[in-house]
Every structure is written in structure tokens, then in C-alpha cells.
Amino acid sequence: MTTETSAPRVALATCSVLPDLDGDDAPLVRALGTRGVDAAPAVWDDPDVDWDAFDAVVVRSTWDYSARRDEFVAWAARVPRILNTERVLRWNTDKGYLRGLEEAGVPVIPTLWLDPARNLSSRAIHTRLPAQGDFVIKPVVSAGAKDTGRYQSGEAHSRGLAIQHAKNLLVSGREVMVQPYVTSVDTAGETGLVFVDGELSHAVRKNALLTGPHRPTRGLYQQEEMSPFTATDEQVAVAQNALAVAADAVADGDASSFLYARVDLVNGNDGGPVVIELELTEPSLFMALAPGALDRFADAIAARVRR
Known part of the structure; x- marks a missing residue:
């Protein structure tokens, strides 16, 4: 030391x-x-x-x-x-935290949770999948969009692939999330708001990643196309509310205790921001895309290590 x-x-x-x-x-x-x-x-x-x-x-x-x-x-x-x-x-590291955000009134993507302990048959999975629109299947524990796929509810082959994807995850003992695909991602992408010491540092925009069924990913994550972005006041407010809920759950109510955080948002059906993920574990912070971001993060680390 x-x-x-x-x-x-x-x-x-x-x-x-x-x-x-x-x-x-x-x-x-x-x-x-x-x-x-x-x-x-x-x-x-x-x-x-x-x-x-x-x-x-x-x-x-x-x-x-x-x-x-x-x-x-x-x-x-x-x-x-x-x-x-x-x-x-x-x-x-378990996306079940989204339940807590939703219960606290933070807008999140509606999620159906499939438990491997229930030993669901293919038919049981079929009856639980959305009847309309595209949807996404992903494991509750995942990173970088790995083991995640997008499917079409009304297309028989796509639905069959979705059932098999969910079945494979469940058989391996992994809890599964089923979410409607938010179509605004195709045009507006995702917005990531980066916080340092609980304060907004910068924001970025990410293009859509999911274009079809799950396929094995080479490497640790799917490549992302990122660009600088200026977040709206409404987006900042939703992100801050999500951090406040997280702080109440695991940081004694102090969001400034999070050295870093990234809140990923999409536009919901009503056009308002919706949380897709709250990243407090190992998020890319995309510091190269925002002037001063590297210095802010380095200052925060240096200040903490000297306390």
C-alpha cells in the first residue's frame, strides 16, 4: 500500500x-x-x-x-x-435490477422474465412470446449484446428460432428476458449518458446493434458505432432518477459514490426516454468522444485514491 x-x-x-x-x-x-x-x-x-x-x-x-x-x-x-x-x-451484473427501477417509477422497457427452474417446454415458451411486433431475447446476465437476438413475432421461422434461442439459454440454467423491440432504435439509436461521481460528464449515441436472430459473437462484444451527442433535459432527468434508485438500493442513497455510471436510453412508443440498461459494472465510457472526459475521470480517480 x-x-x-x-x-x-x-x-x-x-x-x-x-x-x-x-x-x-x-x-x-x-x-x-x-x-x-x-x-x-x-x-x-x-x-x-x-x-x-x-x-x-x-x-x-x-x-x-x-x-x-x-x-x-x-x-x-x-x-x-x-x-x-x-x-x-x-x-x-444481474439485469433483474430493472424490476427495481420499474417499481420505483423509472420508465423501462416492458420485460417478460423466464425462469429456468420452471423447465418450460418449447410450447410454453411459444405461448409467452409476443403476438405482435419484433422482440428481443437475451439472458439476464450478459454483456456487450452477447447471446442476444431480435425476432419477428408473426414470421414462423423467426419465431421458431426465438423459441430455440430461449430454450437453449434456459437449459443452460440462465434466466431469460423477453422484450419488445423498440423500433425507434433503428432511426434514433440508443443514447448513453456517462456520469462521473454522480455528475453528468457527457453523452453519446449508439447505432442499432440487433438486426436479426442470435448468432455467435466473435470476441467479447458486438462492435458499436458511436458518435458524440447532446442529451435533452428529459433524458438527463430520467437517467438521474435511475441513478437515484440504484443509489437507494446499493449505495445508501448517495449517487455520488458511484465513480462511474452509464445510463442507456431509447425513445419509447410515446417518444419519451426509456431506460434500456443502467451500467455500473464495466461500461465503455467513450472518453475519446467528449473533450475533457478523460481529465474528469482521471481527476475523480486521483481524488478518491488520496482520501
Whole structure:
């Protein structure tokens, strides 16, 4: 740990596929260095890493965790001073948190939850799928749109693929989410609002990812097309409400305790913003797309490690 004469040490947790960090996060090492903080990437499941040697661990590109969520959360519980905290990561790595947001009045996409413990037959799955419009199937624990597909309710072949997709996930023991596909994504995309220390840093826009049935994804995630964006007051308000609910659940009501957060929104059927995901675990922050974003994040980390 830090002594009076040594620089604070920070581990930027990543995965073995990206041992030197994702390209968006790599500049953090230099930015923290200019602030007198010794930062280095460290692979979260590398048994040779001495986590006690760091003053803080900032979770970044740990994007292979979804297949081993329990192992990931157990690791977070062992690591001293992890940001965001293990309590936050445990809550946020299961998309069941959307239930809590909805119960608190935050607009979210309507979701049907399929439990693997019920051993649903293909016919039972069929009767639960939407009768109209496109819909999306995804596992409750997932990252980067992996194991996610878009289907057409009125097209027999597409519906058959959807049933098989859901069945495969359930048989593997994974809870499944079924959501209507929000058509505004095709034209307006998704909006991601990035927060640092509970304050809005910047916003980005993401083009539609889901164009058809689930197919195996090469790599850790599907490639995204991102661009800078200016969020509306209504979008900011919805995102702040979502963070407030999360803070009540896992941060003693203090949203500023979240070092980082990204709230992903789409336009609902009424045109208003709807939460599609609240990312408190390992979201890309797209710092290169917003002037000053890297400095804001580095300042926040440096301030925390010196507390």
C-alpha cells in the first residue's frame, strides 16, 4: 500500500483478451500518471496479481465476466477498495435490477422474465412470446449484446428460432428476458449518458446493434458505432432518477459514490426516454468522444485514491 513517499497505486481491472486495456481506457494510465498516481492494467482473474498492493482497483474492461458471474462477484468481494464497490457490482451484473427501477417509477422497457427452474417446454415458451411486433431475447446476465437476438413475432421461422434461442439459454440454467423491440432504435439509436461521481460528464449515441436472430459473437462484444451527442433535459432527468434508485438500493442513497455510471436510453412508443440498461459494472465510457472526459475521470480517480 501507499507510504508517505510513494505514489498511490491504482489497478485498472481488465480481462485476459485485453491485457493492456481497451483503447478507450488505455490513456487513463498516462492521465493518472500526470496526477501523481501510478496506474497499471491488471487482469481480474490472474492469480498472480497481488491486489493488496494497490490503493484502489477501478473496474474497466472485465468483459469476459458474464459467463462466470459468480466467480467475478466473489473476486470483487476479495479485492480491497474496488470501484465501483462489490455491493454495486453484485446488484448490477444481474439485469433483474430493472424490476427495481420499474417499481420505483423509472420508465423501462416492458420485460417478460423466464425462469429456468420452471423447465418450460418449447410450447410454453411459444405461448409467452409476443403476438405482435419484433422482440428481443437475451439472458439476464450478459454483456456487450452477447447471446442476444431480435425476432419477428408473426414470421414462423423467426419465431421458431426465438423459441430455440430461449430454450437453449434456459437449459443452460440462465434466466431469460423477453422484450419488445423498440423500433425507434433503428432511426434514433440508443443514447448513453456517462456520469462521473454522480455528475453528468457527457453523452453519446449508439447505432442499432440487433438486426436479426442470435448468432455467435466473435470476441467479447458486438462492435458499436458511436458518435458524440447532446442529451435533452428529459433524458438527463430520467437517467438521474435511475441513478437515484440504484443509489437507494446499493449505495445508501448517495449517487455520488458511484465513480462511474452509464445510463442507456431509447425513445419509447410515446417518444419519451426509456431506460434500456443502467451500467455500473464495466461500461465503455467513450472518453475519446467528449473533450475533457478523460481529465474528469482521471481527476475523480486521483481524488478518491488520496482520501
